[in-house]
Amino acid sequence: MHDYSWTVGGKALRIQEGYRLGQHEAAELDGMVFWNPATERIQFVAVAGRGPDRGRYFEGEYHILADSTVERVYDVFYRTLADTPGEQLGGARRRYREIYRWVTPDSVRASLDWWRAGRWQPFGPDSYTVVRVPAP
Numbered sequence: 001m002h003d004y005s006w007t008v009g010g011k012a013l014r015i016q017e018g019y020r021l022g023q024h025e026a027a028e029l030d031g032m033v034f035w036n037p038a039t040e041r042i043q044f045v046a047v048a049g050r051g052p053d054r055g056r057y058f059e060g061e062y063h064i065l066a067d068s069t070v071e072r073v074y075d076v077f078y079r080t081l082a083d084t085p086g087e088q089l090g091g092a093r094r095r096y097r098e099i100y101r102w103v104t105p106d107s108v109r110a111s112l113d114w115w116r117a118g119r120w121q122p123f124g125p126d127s128y129t130v131v132r133v134p135a136p
Helices: none
Strands: 002-007 012-017 029-036 041-048 056-064 070-078 093-104 107-116 119-122 128-131
Touching: 012 041, 029 056
Parallel strands: none
Antiparallel strands: 002 012, 012 029, 029 041, 041 056, 056 070, 070 093, 093 107, 107 119, 107 128
């Protein structure tokens, strides 16, 4: 599940990802999306990772592309090698890009890439769909 809810008087979105319905406290990722007047950009910060060998910090921004898709580009800083994808590549920092394309007014198709060997390459499954579930 992903949950997006307004916070700070409607000035930011709280994002929680990676939990089962009704179990917000078990979210794998917890962060915020907000307009930064200093940079004039939509920024994203989050933390993730449960357990003693996990821990990640996310920092990036959102862009609206010419075709109305939404792009989220961010760096992830990993605390341990055990929690770092492609650990054999070295380093504790990875750059990712998610592209969200509207399918219906209540769903988006998302893809995930990572910056590797000087270009964006697919990371994980080809794509996945996020569907809005009405609040109970």
